[in-house]
Amino acid sequence: MEQKPELIHYEAKGGKYRWVAVTSLLLAIGAILKMVTPGIAGVTPNWTIAMYCIAINLIRPNLGQAIGIGLVAGAVNIPFSKSAFPYGNLVSELAGAVVCTLLVSALAERKLGSLNIRPAVTGFLSTVTSGLVFTGILKVVLSLPLEAYLYGMLPVVFVTAAINTLITQLLYFPAQRLFEAKGGASCPKS
Structure with missing residues (x-):
């Protein structure tokens, strides 16, 4: 009787820097979506923030x-910015990513029924943080009147x-399924 070859299954290993690849991919997707998404009534989703919140x-x-x-x-946002001062993105996205990381570290999964809403909470608060920092920079750099800031910019934020x-x-849950299916692991804490 002929013996069938033994099939050996190895679980996917993410590698030490897999988190960099995942984050880069999500930021690239965010940049492309930001570039092609039209604004509606002066408002465009900030896909970059959504993607780094998912990554974080x-x-x-x-x-x-x-x-x-x-x-x-x-x-990544600088070339795609429609702002009069695109370099403000460096500070605002830094603030948003730090707030998101602090929230993810501080909050256990937040449940609404069986639904984890931590991605929604971090997405909202990170976008508000980034938006407030960015509009604050614009107000100062462009010497905008307070009324323009309060009634024109803050509602958009x-x-x-x-x-x-x-x-x-x-988008968090499909990304989570893909990440976990491919042997996802958190960042190495160095």
């Missing part, structure tokens, strides 16, 4: 890694945050 929820980086994610996200809340929550 998946990989749980340390503070140094979050700073790197924020700086890369800010740099909060509407964008609401949109990003939905995007982050909806």
